[in-house]
Amino acid sequence: MYRTIADAVVFFVLCFINTSNLATLKTIEKTGNYNKQTAMEFVRSGQTNDELVFMYRSLLLPRMIEEKMLVLLRQGKISKWFSGIGQEAISVGSTLALEKDEWVMPLHRNLGVFTTRQMGLQKLFMQWQGNKDGYSKGRERSFHFGSRAHHICGMISHLGPQLALADGVALAYKLRKDNKVSLAYSGDGGTSEGDFHEALNVAAVWGLPVIFVIENNGYGLSTPVNEQYKCESLVDKAKGYGMDGIRINGNNILEVYDTIRGVRDYCIRNQKPYLVECMTFRMRGHEEASGTKYVPAELFDEWGAKDPVKNYEAFLLAEGVLTAAAAEEIRSELKTYIEEELKLAYEAEELIPDANEELHDVYAKKSVNARLWSDANTMDAPKAGAPEKRFVDAIQEGLSQSMQLHDNLVLMGQDIAEYGGAFKITEGFVKQFGKERVRNTPLCESAIVGTALGLSLEGYKSMMEMQFADFVTVGFNQIVNNLAKIHYRWGQQADVVIRMPTGGGVGAGPFHSQSNEAWFTHVPGLKVVYPSTPHDAKGLLIAAINDPNPVLFFEHKGLYRSVSGPVPEAAYEVEIGKARLAAEGTDITVITYGSGVHWALEYQHQHPEVSLHILDLRTLLPLDYEAVRTAVAKTGKVLLLHEDTLTGGIGGEISAWISEHCFELLDAPVMRCASLDTPVPFNIDLEKTFMAKNRLHGYVEKLQRY
Template identity: 60%
Template sequence: MTATLPPLTYGSFTTDEATQVKLYEDLLRPRLIEEKMLKQLRQGIISKWFSGIGQEAISVGCAAALNDDEYMFTMHRNLGVFTTRNVPLERLFAQWQGKPGGFTQGRDRSFHFGSQEHKIVGMISHLGPQMSLAAGVALRHKLMKEPKVSLAFTGDGGTSQGEFHEALNTAAVWKLPVLFVVENNGWGLSTPVSEQYACENLADRGVGYGMRSLVIDGNNVLEVYETVRQLAEEMRTNPEPVLLECRTFRVRGHEEASGVKYVPKDQIEAWTARDPLSNFATHLKEKGLLTGAKEKALTKKIKAEIDAGLKAAAAMPDTEGDVARELGDIYAPSTSTAPAAAPATPATRNPQPATVKRMIDAISDGLREGMRAHPDLVLMGQDIADYGGVFKITDGFMDEFGADRVRNTPLCESAIIGIGQGLSIAGGKAMVEMQFGDFVTCGFNQIVNNLAKLHYRWQQSADVTVRLPVGGGVGAGPYHSQTMEAWFTSVPGLKIVYPSSPADAKGLLLAALADPNPVLYFEHKALYRSLSGEVPAGNYHTEIGKAAVTRPGSALSIITYGMGVHWALKAVEATGIDAEILDLRSLAPLDYDAISATVKKTNRALILHEASLTGGFGGELAAWVGEYCFEDLDAPVRRLAALDTPVPFAAALEADYMPEGRLVGAMEELVAY
């Protein structure tokens, strides 16, 4: 960007006069709000502000060009989207003041919120993930054959993130009607574009993904409006993604506290001369569409709206603490429409009638029943379509449900999880398969910062189930053998299940697919074909959050899940120790009543899991038992887990790593204490 810039001109555009006048009002409104907010910032009424002064033409032009029922995914400086879509000012002001009258009830600030009513989804601070969400909305439109587009904003800095590339790649492969708008304002906080990317135009990146791309003047509201309107019309008829780079400039700091000392003064002056509001006002005056009197009257009217909104926000009560309310809003309400499995008994944990199935077949059966029960459910994962997945769980699914609902994905775990979330926002339902659970690291941000927090922040459910094939004992080494539940159990908002039997594997999967909350479904690979059991037919739910006593006993309690249940059963058979085995089944929410009941009964607790000891979920369980069941204990709480090493490959090393070989000794020591 240089200090010598061409002037703004409007003569080549064909927008009708009434729309031009309306666009001017739409530009003026966010400018006047911003000027007021800068005063409120200095007065301490709001705590932070990201100024979009000088960039309003992009937000306003895009919002005006789309239909009001088309989703827009905003960033820091897109106030013009909210005002153009007539979001009530009092709610915006309450949001920025952290009041319950805002959109997040004081739980998040600034533009970190969404509004289904206005089809706006705000960002998270990680910048890039909303592009995948927009692609998910576009996928929903395409599947439903709706002639709609979605639009996601990002900045020049955000285009360096992996999510940008994953989202563009997947959208291009799937031909999704999503418009990716890059607001290239010259700076990523204090880093100039010369230090951010080496290509001449960010739009050039679209060529590499096989998508249309173009560069326009982001300060020219008519150019933005006409370009986006034309693109949207074409994309509604012929779905495809488009990358649109809007050249503009940030004349104020990244946020007000950072200032602009790092920006060359001549650049600020040159871009200020290209101000989208004042230049467009001059154009309208030259055309006789705006007079000084009309300009003053419009300014007075908008300022009155602002004052009224501020007065209404000031009259709203301040946010007050309420622990029960906060905890209650972590999850979206869930209502099961399928029957529960019959109650477990000492003789059998499985309801009747049932047929014997391997665990892998029970999972496949559950997934098939879920697809039949939920026509909006879309399965996404690597190689899950024609190939049937690396474990063949979805073998034959594409023939029954079609390629639209059983979708092979690129190796873009983060984008695919985000697309699943976008499907949910637009009214769909998603199951995302990690080919191996270990690969979930590539989608970590989408899970812990988007899926987990969405309902708490602005009451938007995240109807996404993530299946994670995990566990060792199969000689797969460090990157295909981990069981990583402890990475997620400390993240509020996620539901986490970990079945140990074929019946529970099916019932918990069906419950997860029906639940409107994000569910991480852990399935142990070593049990796929080694474990069989009776599995009920049809669609039934095993309640999430309820543990089960696999074996009653009185000598001690083994509290475990997954493969640990089977190690415990073998150890009891080998030793004759009358241990009670509690299968947690769900790690979040956790069945504290069942844990308390078994400890009260046996007075001894051994907590067993496959993951490494340090930082493992057993530490949380042991702490809770020690704090709330102390008076029932006749011995210290004992933890038994894998070694604090990566999972090794060689059989002898893996045997040493696993806790199974140390279980009998631990049980004998605890009973003898």
């Protein structure tokens, strides 16, 4: 029985749409009168009959797969399904209009992208069943996966961030002067997200060959478009970004194909983006569990008559391109294909979880050549006689040498080009490397992180500078959900470094002084680096750029011009994930990083009566637990020191690990010296009170008394 009248309506409409009625097909074939069936006008644009039939097969396959999947869902053989029934012409037509090696960024309702790119149906079925032999080893759901071999980028549930990845791919094409475009889909609801605005703006400002396709199907889950936007049509938004756009019938495969083909030529010829709004309708719920009771029943009648498969089939029959018998034969052939592939998928071995394999796949591995270079150029400590350099100069030198080492490295950030960045680290880089590789960005952190990831899809490296680490909040989603998870999800590396000028002590107030590194140490897939010396700053930055994984590189603003040290002239790496012993001692072990290292060294200098054993972590994710254990064993008394606030700081995680794994080595409770649990104040005296340094002496004395 049907739960609601609307569900019953949907069921009967689908039966009307999908049932192949041979008598009806023969009538259309005989009379050539398909206009009685539809108001849709199909116009051939040079396609041969064989090409038109190929389009028909391409359009019919995802529809028949979906019909099967809905049956399997009711049988409990799959757990979730996002239906694109009624919208197939958009996915199939636009994908056919592209070259096979042009990247597509699909969403939930774009099964036609996967089938048109001829992804193996057996493997797709295994993906939907959560089998290890699917495209994501059972780690992702229905359409949240990608395939580099098919130039399809896996979506994330947040929808909007996919658009910026298309910017990055298009930028790679532009830099290489390839005559290619990228294409990204958005639903009507997704156009309300900030990522939509940011991605279109960047594409327009940078002149990127991106096709943005809006699938306007009337609803964002249950929210109708009249509650989503107030412009007359979504394509009107294109003018605001200085780009062209067009609104088309998304249910007409020939119109979709011809439009996207023409738009593709336009984008390549003019090196500009383009916005295409495809009008369509969602014949099922947002996903099957949500139902459709919020949709007026008459809309199903209206859009059922506009069904893309039925109408195109009628056109081919009326034009004599296809016979009724041939149409039935194609359906029979596709049904057999689907059943055979599904049967093979059912024969797949049962997934047996392996924790070691899961951990192993979180990070991408360095290539052989990169490892050879690293092994030959690793330098854990400065060589004797190395010239003295400031912290800021070491970072600049590491970045410059990386640009020379990697001709595919692109730098992006606000004001980093001619101005040289807020802290002048990229000053002179435009003259040396050119504006194509040293790029000023609009004020849109989320889109630039996404663009960096898109560059990675095409084999580029990128460095994005957050003007201040505080501003990372507006790019947070891209970092923790896209960059961090992509390799684990479908094996795609994210070759991105984000530089994070961080920390206080300079009277900059609550929005330019935060220590927010702990936010990211909880995110598997990221690497978090935080050097304290010029030598380590240069070596770790080079290592971060050489690493194929996303690295957040924290650099303390207060150290830029206040700290100097020996830095070798040649390029070298400091190994990520390896701590450094900053000072040997016998009384108390201080485990710290960044500014905390200098506070501890200064305290030691001022208090020779106490002997501090100071461990500089250098990398916060992954942590060097072996070095931590060795440092704990040295004194049996441990003080965790960091500039970050106490609650939720990484000191709590390290303290817990020491208590669990090194309890027998301790002679006193593990203590944490951190900054106050308040925002960072502007007034210098208030800021000094806020800082952990202000309480360091009290904690040392407390530990000495044990």
